[in-house]
Amino acid sequence: MSDAALWAALADPHRRAIIALLLERPRPVGEIVRACGLSQPSTSKHLKVLRETGLVRVRQDAQRRVYALDPAPIAALDAWLAPYRKLWNDSLDALGHRLDEPPDTAEPCAPKD
Amino acid sequence: MSDAALWAALADPHRRAIIALLLERPRPVGEIVRACGLSQPSTSKHLKVLRETGLVRVRQDAQRRVYALDPAPIAALDAWLAPYRKLWNDSLDALGHRLDEPPDTAEPCAPKD
DNA sequence: CGGTTATATGCCTGTCAAGGAATGGACCAT
DNA sequence: ATGGTCCATTCCTTGACAGGCATATAACCG
Structure with missing residues (x-):
C-alpha cells in the first residue's frame, strides 16, 4: 500500500x-x-511528504x-531488503570459497504462469 | 554519486x-x-536502468x-539503512520498557555547526 | 489589538521520466 | 539468402513532481 509512497x-x-x-x-523547520539550502516553502512541502509516509513526526513548540x-x-525497507541481503551474503561466501561454478543451468527458465 | 541513481x-x-x-x-527478457505486463520496449528500458546502476547483469544466450x-x-542500501536500523531497534527496546542505556542522552542537542 | 516570527498552502512553470508505436539490429533455422 | 524471433533504441506524447513566489494561518510579544 504505502510501500510505494515510502520509496517515492x-x-x-x-x-x-x-x-x-x-x-x-529533532529539529525545527527553520533549521x-x-x-538543506532550499526555500522555506519547498522544505515544508518535503516535510509534508515525509509526514504523510510516517517517516517524521511533528511536535509543536x-x-x-x-x-x-x-x-x-x-523497518519496512529493511524487510524488503532482507531477501537480497541474504543473497549478497551468499555471494561473499562464494567469493571466499571459490569462483568456479557447477553448471547452474539446472533451472530451465520455464514460465511459471 | 551513483547512490542517487540507485534510489532512482x-x-x-x-x-x-x-x-x-x-x-x-535469472530470466530472459521475454519472460x-x-x-510485468508492460510492453517489450518499456521493459527493455527498465532493464537498461537496472543495468546502468549495476543491479542486474546480462548473459547472452x-x-x-x-x-x-x-x-x-x-549492499549500499543496507549501509545507508544501518544507522536507522539501530535507531528503530532502540525503539523496540524502549517498548520493552528496558532503558538500560542511562548516559546515552549525553548529547545536549547543541548546534554542531 | 497590531506587529512579528514561524510554518503551511496555492498557483505557476520548467523539467524529467515513463509508456507506447515504430524501427533497427543481431541471431538462428531452413 | 530469407524469413522469423528476440531484444534494443529512437521519437513522441503525456503526466507527475520539484521549486520559487506570493499568500494564508497560527502563535508569540508588545
Missing part, C-alpha cells in the same frame, strides 16, 4: 538529507531550511514545529 | 518487480515482459539475453 518519499535526495539531519536530533524521525517505516 | 532505479515499482522476479532466478540479479549495489 526516499527517492528524493533532499528528503533523504532531511532524514539524515533528523537522525542526529532544516538553512541546512510555541510557534515552532519540531520535526523528529520516526524509524518505523524504515 | 528502485523508486519505480515496475523495476522493483523486475528485481523481485530476478531474485527467484520479464510477460511477467543465443538470441536471448538472460538477466540476473547482482546484489552488490543493494
